[in-house]
Amino acid sequence: MTIGTENVEAPSFPLQRGCPFAPPEAATAFREEGAPHRVTIWDGSRPWLLTRHDHIQQVLGARGTFSADVTDPGFPNTSAAQPTVEGDIFFRKDGDEHLPIRRILNPDFTAKRSEALRPRIRELTDQLLGELLASKTKPVDLVEAYALALPTVVICEVLGVPYEESPVIHESSKKLVQLGLPTEEKLAAHTAMHENLSRNMERKRSAPDDGLLSRLVNTHVDEKGELDFEDAVRLGALVIGAGHETTANMIGLGVLAFLRDRPQRDLLLSDPEQYAAPAVEELMRYWSMVQTEPRRVCVEDVEVGGVTIRAGEGIICNLPAANRDPEVFTAPEELDITRTERRHMGFGFGIHQCLGQNLSRVEMQEAWPRLFQRIPTLQLAVDESALRFHTEALTYGLEELPVTW
Numbered sequence: 001m002t003i004g005t006e007n008v009e010a011p012s013f014p015l016q017r018g019c020p021f022a023p024p025e026a027a028t029a030f031r032e033e034g035a036p037h038r039v040t041i042w043d044g045s046r047p048w049l050l051t052r053h054d055h056i057q058q059v060l061g062a063r064g065t066f067s068a069d070v071t072d073p074g075f076p077n078t079s080a081a082q083p084t085v086e087g088d089i090f091f092r093k094d095g096d097e098h099l100p101i102r103r104i105l106n107p108d109f110t111a112k113r114s115e116a117l118r119p120r121i122r123e124l125t126d127q128l129l130g131e132l133l134a135s136k137t138k139p140v141d142l143v144e145a146y147a148l149a150l151p152t153v154v155i156c157e158v159l160g161v162p163y164e165e166s167p168v169i170h171e172s173s174k175k176l177v178q179l180g181l182p183t184e185e186k187l188a189a190h191t192a193m194h195e196n197l198s199r200n201m202e203r204k205r206s207a208p209d210d211g212l213l214s215r216l217v218n219t220h221v222d223e224k225g226e227l228d229f230e231d232a233v234r235l236g237a238l239v240i241g242a243g244h245e246t247t248a249n250m251i252g253l254g255v256l257a258f259l260r261d262r263p264q265r266d267l268l269l270s271d272p273e274q275y276a277a278p279a280v281e282e283l284m285r286y287w288s289m290v291q292t293e294p295r296r297v298c299v300e301d302v303e304v305g306g307v308t309i310r311a312g313e314g315i316i317c318n319l320p321a322a323n324r325d326p327e328v329f330t331a332p333e334e335l336d337i338t339r340t341e342r343r344h345m346g347f348g349f350g351i352h353q354c355l356g357q358n359l360s361r362v363e364m365q366e367a368w369p370r371l372f373q374r375i376p377t378l379q380l381a382v383d384e385s386a387l388r389f390h391t392e393a394l395t396y397g398l399e400e401l402p403v404t405w
């Protein structure tokens with residue numbers, strides 16, 4: 001067994017992509033070498049980068065050996081502010097600080113509940129496409145007009161925020177994830193979002209409905225006393241934050257993939273009933289857009305891929321490389337919506353696996369076929385080389401997707 005590979009070079013993380021359609025070359029090279037590899041992050045610390053599918057499943061699937069708590073010593077934080085900003089959030093916790101909150105949220109995101117939203121998601125999709133088709137100016141940025149707009153309205157409806165208020169949520173959450181925005185603007189966006197949710201939640205006390213905000217305040221704050229009002233508002237904001245940028249990025253990236261690959265797109269449109277669901281799984285695998293997470297810290301010494309990872313050492317999982325692991329996926333570089341291998345980890349793995357995956361799946365299953373059915377001549381309005389991607393953010397995605405038809 002190797003006890004660490006202490007003297008090897010530890011490249012700076014996040015790793016850079018040479019090709020926008022492939023994982024960073026260094027991540028692929030580490031996977032081919034076979035063992036976890038050190039990387040260097042912003043504070044000079046050297047967590048382990050995992051790139052193989054089996055190693056990541058070992059870590060994310062283990063109970064007790066690895067911690068998701070950003071306040072634990074050695075956790076590979078994304079910035080000095082992370083432990084303060086995210087230290088209290090349930091998904092950055094484990095055990096009793098994680099599961100009870102997850103159980104509170106689960107009922108709104110079951111497969112059945114998300115499936116029940118399908119007709120409404122279809123209706124919204126058609127409405128947005130109608131507005132898009134009516135727009136007088138072209139090119140249109142499809143990220144703004146479609147990819148972001150759909151999940152924003154959907155998540156607002158899941159929460160029970162009225163449709164006409166969704167632009168406030170949309171604007172605020174856009175600012176909250178915008179890199180480089182001045183702090184005052186971010187704080188103002190944060191305040192706007194919290195005020196909106198507080199106001200809505202207060203209203204639900206006298207006019208309950210079946211949305212998540214109503215259940216949080218009426219059942220979990222007032223009836224059971226499990227949360228205080230502020231906790232409930234923060235949970236609502238968290239669900240919005242986690243639930244709309246992610247899906248939006250995937251919708252945009254998926255559109256781009258189908259624009260580049262006519263045969264796959266024709267196949268999807270030949271029978272959306274049959275191909276939409278597998279297309280979502282394949283595009284989740286292909287893009288693996290959560291690119292700088294999941295992160296954990298090791299709680300006790302453990303062997304992963306022949307390397308001993310010591311208690312207190314950080315771990316970063318590279319989903320893009322793992323989801324192209326040739327030991328799990330045949331011809332992993334190819335986009336193939338008929339692929340039957342279903343073990344991608346685009347939504348993570350284990351106890352922290354994505355809360356909103358069912359909802360997100362339904363949105364993507366509706367968004368792609370409807371778009372190409374209604375606008376069959378859709379095409380890029382710029383050269384592919386001019387497209388800009390968020391390369392260093394937590395989630396990979398397109399800055400904008402200018403299209404015409």
Ligand code: HEM
Nearest residue numbers: 091242243246247250290294346347348352354355356360
């Ligand atoms: C394509 C869209 C999405 C992708 C790729 C995605 C990806 C992920 C991944 C990889 C994780 C695991 C993180 C970890 O293990 O540290 C995760 C967790 C999570 N996701 Fe998503 N997600 C998406 C959509 C959503 C939506 C729509 C929601 C809305 C509710 C959501 C809410 C969450 C939450 C709350 C967690 C933490 C769960 C926990 O710790 O128990 N996500 N997601």
